Amino acid sequence: MAMTRLTPQRAAILEYLDGNTDHPSAEDIYRAVRRRYPMISLATVYNTLDALKQEDAVMELSIDTARKRYDPDTRPHNHLICTTCKRIVDIRVRLPLRLPKSEQSGFKITGKHVEFYGLCPDCQDAQV
Amino acid sequence: MAMTRLTPQRAAILEYLDGNTDHPSAEDIYRAVRRRYPMISLATVYNTLDALKQEDAVMELSIDTARKRYDPDTRPHNHLICTTCKRIVDIRVRLPLRLPKSEQSGFKITGKHVEFYGLCPDCQDAQV
DNA sequence: AATTAGCTAATAATCACTCTAAATTTGGAA
DNA sequence: TTCCAAATTTAGAGTGATTATTAGCTAATT
Numbered sequence: 001m002a003m004t005r006l007t008p009q010r011a012a013i014l015e016y017l018d019g020n021t022d023h024p025s026a027e028d029i030y031r032a033v034r035r036r037y038p039m040i041s042l043a044t045v046y047n048t049l050d051a052l053k054q055e056d057a058v059m060e061l062s063i064d065t066a067r068k069r070y071d072p073d074t075r076p077h078n079h080l081i082c083t084t085c086k087r088i089v090d091i092r093v094r095l096p097l098r099l100p101k102s103e104q105s106g107f108k109i110t111g112k113h114v115e116f117y118g119l120c121p122d123c124q125d126a127q128v
Numbered sequence: 129m130a131m132t133r134l135t136p137q138r139a140a141i142l143e144y145l146d147g148n149t150d151h152p153s154a155e156d157i158y159r160a161v162r163r164r165y166p167m168i169s170l171a172t173v174y175n176t177l178d179a180l181k182q183e184d185a186v187m188e189l190s191i192d193t194a195r196k197r198y199d200p201d202t203r204p205h206n207h208l209i210c211t212t213c214k215r216i217v218d219i220r221v222r223l224p225l226r227l228p229k230s231e232q233s234g235f236k237i238t239g240k241h242v243e244f245y246g247l248c249p250d251c252q253d254a255q256v
Numbered sequence: 257a258a259t260t261a262g263c264t265a266a267t268a269a270t271c272a273c274t275c276t277a278a279a280t281t282t283g284g285a286a
Numbered sequence: 287t288t289c290c291a292a293a294t295t296t297a298g299a300g301t302g303a304t305t306a307t308t309a310g311c312t313a314a315t316t
């Protein structure tokens with residue numbers, strides 16, 4: 001499904017995603033967009049996310065096993081994840097990394113992603 | 129649930145996992161173990177995986193958005209993933225990597241994981 | 257105006273995973 | 287040994303995220 005029409009629903013979703021660094025789930029997006037556009041359906045959120053994925057305007061993250069998370073920043077970058085609250089934070093520095101040919105198992109490499117795990121400041125405090 | 133008893137079901141699951149580098153899903157494990165132990169239930173597979181996770185005898189991977197994958201090798205190591213067939217291969221070399229303090233966003237870092245994406249040999253062939 | 261293709265909304269369906277409760281098995285105490 | 291309580295297994299119900307379906311709507315096209 002190519003994104004041939006920019007409907008008001010899609011515009012609302014795009015506006016919410018633009019510059020968003022929260023890595024929201026589909027449900028998060030649905031709840032946020034519904035505030036401005038109360039009649040929108042969750043199915044439309046999923047449809048729009050599919051369309052955006054196809055044109056590489058959004059990236060699906062497999063970080064959180066409970067639900068997919070979405071990132072409007074599709075440039076290669078890495079993430080820092082709180083193992084308690086599942087907050088995802090962007091890492092802005094480049095992490096130079098090469099996989100030696102001998103370790104590529106015959107794969108044609110197309111990308112990479114580094115995940116750092118830890119406790120975010122809020123969850124460190126709550127831990128006391 | 130600590131793994132206090134080694135039941136035949138658990139022994140069969142452990143035997144299947146031992147040395148396994150396929151990164152199977154719960155369903156994969158269920159199907160495999162059922163061949164030798166036909167009356168086993170899928171719930172037992174999930175229960176056993178929980179117990180094994182607790183004692184760090186197995187690691188849950190969030191690589192595949194469709195289903196959790198399990199790795200009996202709990203030593204820190206990284207993975208190579210086929211974006212087509214979702215095959216997961218171990219990377220055996222160390223990839224030295226440090227996140228500068230300035231990029232840690234106040235997190236207390238506890239771990240990291242590198243994922244390389246690509247096309248496995250089979251899927252490269254199939255692509256023609 | 258009629259046609260058609262794309263889109264939305266509601267809702268049903270699916271699928272992985274978790275929970276529940278009854279039955280069974282186990283290991284240790286008597 | 288026999289008995290008991292705790293651990294475990296099982297089947298099946300339940301849950302929650304995601305996908306599929308379908309009728310109706312909208313906008314551009316003929």
